[in-house]
Amino acid sequence: MTRTPLDLRVRRLDPEVPLPAYGNPGDAGADLCTTEAAVLAPGERAVLPTGIAIALPEGYAAFVHPRSGLAARLGLALVNAPGTIDAGYRGEIKVIVVNLDPREKARFERFDRIAQLVVQQVETVRFHEVSELPGSVRAEGGFGSTGGHSAVGGGEGGNHYASVVSDREGQ
Numbered sequence: 001m002t003r004t005p006l007d008l009r010v011r012r013l014d015p016e017v018p019l020p021a022y023g024n025p026g027d028a029g030a031d032l033c034t035t036e037a038a039v040l041a042p043g044e045r046a047v048l049p050t051g052i053a054i055a056l057p058e059g060y061a062a063f064v065h066p067r068s069g070l071a072a073r074l075g076l077a078l079v080n081a082p083g084t085i086d087a088g089y090r091g092e093i094k095v096i097v098v099n100l101d102p103r104e105k106a107r108f109e110r111f112d113r114i115a116q117l118v119v120q121q122v123e124t125v126r127f128h129e130v131s132e133l134p135g136s137v138r139a140e141g142g143f144g145s146t147g148g149h150s151a152v153g154g155g156e157g158g159n160h161y162a163s164v165v166s167d168r169e170g171q
């Protein structure tokens with residue numbers, strides 16, 4: 001069964017920028033382009049404009065996700081991944097990128113696809129303060145409570161994570 005896509009109003013703030021587009025039918029993320037060329041030195045970050053503004057219906061949010069091809073090839077990450085676009089936001093969608101490659105610059109031309117936008121329904125809640133929460137199997141276990149990882153534990157000087165956890169337990 002084919003689902004009817006949600007109609008979303010988009011404003012082009014740059015008349016030439018391509019509209020966000022899905023690479024394949026059924027993809028979750030629609031690609032966003034940068035309207036500015038950029039060169040990022042190793043470790044450098046930048047806020048890239050997309051030339052796009054949207055009006056999401058109430059009860060929706062859009063999330064700016066990294067593109068895995070750029071992550072694998074260039075070491076490009078989004079500092080705030082995923083970036084949250086609130087339903088009421090009418091400004092330009094911007095993408096906060098960082099070059100995590102230790103040696104190579106990351107170069108982008110105008111209209112390169114730099115990130116992808118995932119539109120989702122979201123709940124808003126009313127927060128009711130209580131003195132006790134209902135029980136659960138997990139209870140307060142977290143941060144690796146279900147088992148370790150080969151990179152964590154043992155190994156010389158490599159267990160910063162475990163020391164953080166045990167410091168907290170001592171408090």
Ligand SMILES: O=c1ccn([C@H]2C[C@H](O)[C@@H](COP(=O)(O)OP(=O)(O)OP(=O)(O)O)O2)c(=O)[nH]1
Binds near residue numbers: 064085086089094095
């Ligand atoms: O990657 C992003 C993340 C956010 N935004 C825009 C849309 C979002 O609705 C607004 C605020 O984002 P967020 O709530 O994450 O930032 P904040 O630091 O909490 O700002 P504010 O105080 O405006 O909520 O900024 C972007 O354009 N790109």
Ligand SMILES: [Mg+2]
């Ligand atoms: Mg906010």
